[in-house]
Amino acid sequence: MRQVSIYSDEITLGQLLKHADIIGSGGEVKAFLQETKILVNGQPENRRGRKLREGDIVEVEGNGRLVLTRSH
Numbered sequence: 001m002r003q004v005s006i007y008s009d010e011i012t013l014g015q016l017l018k019h020a021d022i023i024g025s026g027g028e029v030k031a032f033l034q035e036t037k038i039l040v041n042g043q044p045e046n047r048r049g050r051k052l053r054e055g056d057i058v059e060v061e062g063n064g065r066l067v068l069t070r071s072h
Contacts, residue, residue: 002064005071006054013040013058014048022063037061 004020011019014029023032033046039059040050052058054070 001057002066003069004066005069006052007071009070010051010053011068012048013038013045013050013052016052016058016066016068017060020063020066022060 002020004016006016006019013033014026017023017029017032018026023029029048033048038045038061040052041057042059052068054068056068058066058068060066
């Protein structure tokens with residue numbers, strides 16, 4: 001499980017995918033979400049605007065698990 005630090009109270013799923021270097025640009029988010037199985041806290045998710053917070057666990061097919069931590 002890889003920890004990803006966020007610097008605000010929340011981040012969107014699309015922003016997280018860019019921040020974690022899973023995708024290269026925001027333009028890739030929509031297609032990536034349609035083609036890739038993603039779970040947020042064990043539930044399927046495909047909305048790029050899904051709000052994520054510290055402690056959330058995101059599983060990305062082919063990229064493993066990410067756990068969000070808050071950097072103060």
